[in-house]
Structures are given as C-alpha cells and as structure tokens.
Amino acid sequence: MSRYDLLCCDADETLLDFKKAEETAFFEACGALGIPAGAEDCRRYSEINLACWKLFEQGRLTQPELRVRRFAELLSEMGRGEDPAALTAAYEKALSRQGWALPGAAEALERWRRRVRVIIVTNGVAAVQHGRFAASPFPWMEKELLISQEVGAAKPDPRMIRLAMERAGVTDPRRVLMLGDSLSSDIAAAANAGVDACWYNPRGKTNDSGLSVRYEIRSLDEVDDLL
DSSP: OOSOSEEEEOOBTTTBOHHHHHHHHHHHHHHHTTOOOOHHHHHHHHHHHHHHHHHHHTTSSOHHHHHHHHHHHHHHHHTOOSOHHHHHHHHHHHHTTOOOBOTTHHHHHHHHHTTSEEEEEEOSOHHHHHHHHHTSSOGGGGGGEEEHHHHTOOTTSTHHHHHHHHHHTOOOGGGEEEEESOIIIIIHHHHHHTOEEEEEOTTOOOOOSOOOOSEEESSGGGGGGGO
C-alpha cells in the first residue's frame, strides 16, 4: 500500500527542462522582432525573470505585470526601443512549443501514476503551460494540470494543493506529498497546506529558507521509495 494517495508535482525544473525552453524561446522571440541578442542578454533576462517571479510569489506583482515588466527591464538595459508587450507575446508563443523533459521524468511519471494520483501544480501562463505539456513526452498529463493563472492563486498559496486534493478526492493532508525544486514556491506551499514536502535538489543547494523539508532528493528515481 502506498504511503500517499496524491502526489502534487511541480512542472518546471522538476519535470520539464525550463532552462532549455527559456533559452530557445528567448532567441526565437528576439529573432522574430529583429532584436540582436547574445548569450549575456539571455542570461540577464533569466535573472530578471526569476526576480519577477519571486515578486509574484510574494504577491507584489500580478501575473500580467510580471509578463511585461521582465522584458521592459531587459529592453531598457539593452538600450532598445521595442515594445515589451510585443516581445512578451513573441516569447510566450515560442515558449508554448518547448516541451523538453528532464532526463528520466517521463519514466518516473509512468511509475508514479501506477502507485498514486499525480496532479501537476504549476505557477505559469495557462496557454504556455498547456502547450508545453501537449508537446512533451507525457501529453496525457495535460488533463492533470492545475495552473496558477486558471486557479486564481499561485504557490506558495496553499489553494493550489487544496484544489488538487479536492480533484483527487483526498481529504487527509497526511496522505499528500508535494514534490518540487523551489523552496520559496513548492516547499512553502506544502508547509502552508500542511502536507509533506519533497525538495528535488539535484545540485545540492543549501536550504537557507528556514522551511522544514520532510524529504530531500537528488534524483527523481528516489521518489519511488517515498510513495
């Protein structure tokens, strides 16, 4: 018998290769608008984007503000005059086609689904995330997606996990495991919802968040023994 009835799983950098998707979409979008961009511009965009998502998690930015602000800041730093909203649209269109999975993610999902209900809880733009899962090696998981834009709440808000529990018919939080790579988003959401947390930490980062983590893993294969 499984220890859990529901596995809530993050998407980006847990199942999907966001770094590869981000880089590909960035250069496609800049190319579409005729913006000359190099590796340093992409690196800087990634930094700005991450900072904006942190503000979003803290409730200090709305998602519509986030989506444009990251490109407005980048274009300003680059000394460019293009419309950040146009670059946002081009980027999100390109990003929605990037469905690369992290190594072993598809196989792990197949194993987990034979043991427990798996629902994806992801902070993101609905059209982008639906597109990426449709293009991924596990398109069937698109029907098990809970996306912050559609839910009206974003991790670390516990409502995403609670909605997943409702969908799965699970009432006991002790029977729920939240798996993700982000301390401020996934692990904090687990704490707020009162469920066990599994921190996917393949690079061995230090937990300086002050949050308690029930499990810490380096490989997705380790999840099997927890279920």
